[in-house]
Amino acid sequence: MPLGGGGAGGLGAIGMFILPISIAIMFLKQPPGPVSKLIKAGAIDPDTARRPTGIDIPRPFILEPALKRRVIQRTSDGRYWVDLTRNRQYRIRLAIAVGAVVFGIGAAAWVLWPHLGPLPTGGNR
Numbered sequence: 154m155p156l157g158g159g160g161a162g163g164l165g166a167i168g169m170f171i172l173p174i175s176i177a178i179m180f181l182k183q184p185p186g187p188v189s190k191l192i193k194a195g196a197i198d199p200d201t202a203r204r205p206t207g208i209d210i211p212r213p214f215i216l217e218p219a220l221k222r223r224v225i226q227r228t229s230d231g232r233y234w235v236d237l238t239r240n241r242q243y244r245i246r247l248a249i250a251v252g253a254v255v256f257g258i259g260a261a262a263w264v265l266w267p268h269l270g271p272l273p274t275g276g277n278r
Contacts, residue, residue, distance in 0.1 A: 173252035187215050191235045202232035
C-alpha cells in the first residue's frame with residue numbers, strides 16, 4: 154500500500170511529498186545554458202549587457218526562446234542581458250507547475266493503488 158504497507162511504518166507516503174519538492178528544487182537551480190552564461194558574465198541590466206559571441210554563445214538564435222519569454226532582453230546595439238526578476242518568476246512558475254503535475258500523478262496513483270494490482274486468474278477466492 155502507498156501508506157507504508159509491508160513494514161514501512163506508515164512513512165511510505167512521504168515520498169509522495171518529497172518528489173514534487175525535489176523537482177521544484179531542481180527547477181529553481183539555474184541550469185547551464187545561455188541564460189546562465191549571461192548571468193555569470195554579469196549581463197544583468199542594460200548597462201552590463203554583453204554580446205553573445207563574447208561569452209561563448211556562438212549562435213544568437215539560441216537566445217530566442219528566452220527572448221520570447223522576455224527573460225533575456227536585447228539592446229538596440231545587439232547586446233543581451235538577463236532580467237533577473239522575470240527569470241526568477243519564470244523558474245518559480247515552472248517549478249510549481251511541474252510539482253503540481255507530479256503531485257497529481259502521485260495522488261492519482263495513491264487513490265488507484267488498490268485497482269492497479271494483478272488481475273485475478275480465476276478460481277474461487
